[in-house]
């Protein structure tokens with residue numbers, strides 16, 4: 001049997017996946033029940049297959065897709081770490097999965113308690129004072145963060161239009177700023193891959209609403225000049241946004257709230273081990289300090305007098321941005337993950353993610369040029385420029401990697417490195433799987449010769 005055939009090609013007239021018991025009530029012709037004008041002239045061309053053929057067909061299709069349960073998935077900036085199965089067990093628990101979102105608060109105390117405790121945990125991890133769990137993706141979190149920044153300035157009677165974005169930022173940052181109605185101005189990087197402070201100074205003016213910093217940035221570099229950037233923004237009362245999708249490199253080590261950021265988003269589906277890819281679902285909570293808390297969307301979970309309930313945020317709120325609970329099943333997975341990793345475990349997660357990336361970089365840098373020199377955080381960028389001169393591009397290397405059963409890295413991003421290959425191994429890989437990947441990359445380099 002050929003499992004890559006279309007299911008229609010497997011069809012044999014009369015083959016069935018079910019047997020229906022004989023009818024024990026008088027039969028009436030369907031024409032009589034529905035009316036002849038509602039019937040098709042010809043039977044629908046549906047595949048006629050047995051149950052096991054259906055199962056094998058779809059299992060075979062599912063295995064054609066690469067996934068973290070099947071093999072290494074070092075797709076840079078995506079944190080494709082392994083997702084512990086206990087998350088799935090608990091998310092599928094019918095006490096949660098079968099809740100109706102319209103149930104009154106007194107019947108969903110357990111779900112609200114989990115959301116409340118997750119809010120507390122994420123505030124502890126990030127060092128902020130208030131949080132919304134509503135946004136349904138990292139990019140939607142950015143959008144919410146930008147609306148909060150807009151509201152902050154409007155509340156002070158000014159309508160600022162400019163968002164500063166370093167050229168090492170994730171691509172969703174300028175896109176979200178544009179959708180929120182801002183104009184974006186790019187800030188250049190210095191040769192070390194951090195913000196060029198002179199270029200930043202030249203772009204600070206009283207139309208700047210804020211700056212969005214991906215940290216670590218898309219080169220895998222931790223921005224060390226945060227106090228200087230903060231100071232420059234303070235001269236015009238502009239806000240400091242951290243794109244926290246790369247929190248996998250930081251948690252347990254530093255807290256963005258302590259570093260001086262005003263607002264950040266997290267990607268629960270990346271750093272907190274929820275399966276993702278194929279466009280969703282996601283969850284991008286937004287945490288803020290006191291400057292912005294009154295503007296948060298409604299429906300944060302509060303606890304008072306033994307009772308959990310949704311707050312209505314005040315008049316200054318930007319308003320709800322998702323129906324009901326946000327993506328509750330993802331919140332639940334993140335909660336289970338946080339509770340099973342534990343406070344000490346988080347630091348280990350980040351350290352292992354950083355060590356794994358640096359190990360791979362050390363093994364590969366004599367074959368592929370690093371985008372930037374020095375140690376890296378949880379991911380790094382290689383350039384296939386040297387390989388391209390021998391006739392093989394980053395894209396060809398990515399395709400060849402598929403033959404080794406691993407997902408290729410992110411290619412041609414970030415834009416500031418030519419023939420970029422952005423590699424994020426994550427902390428869940430063993431030394432053996434890192435070596436397997438490094439050996440494959442080195443073999444490909446030899447094959448080019």
Ligand SMILES: *Cc1c(COP(=O)(O)O)cnc(C)c1O
Nearest residue numbers: 077137138139170172243245282
């Ligand atoms: C993935 C990512 C985003 C966007 O998050 P989505 O959930 O895909 O919308 C933003 N910034 C960075 C750095 C990312 O890695």
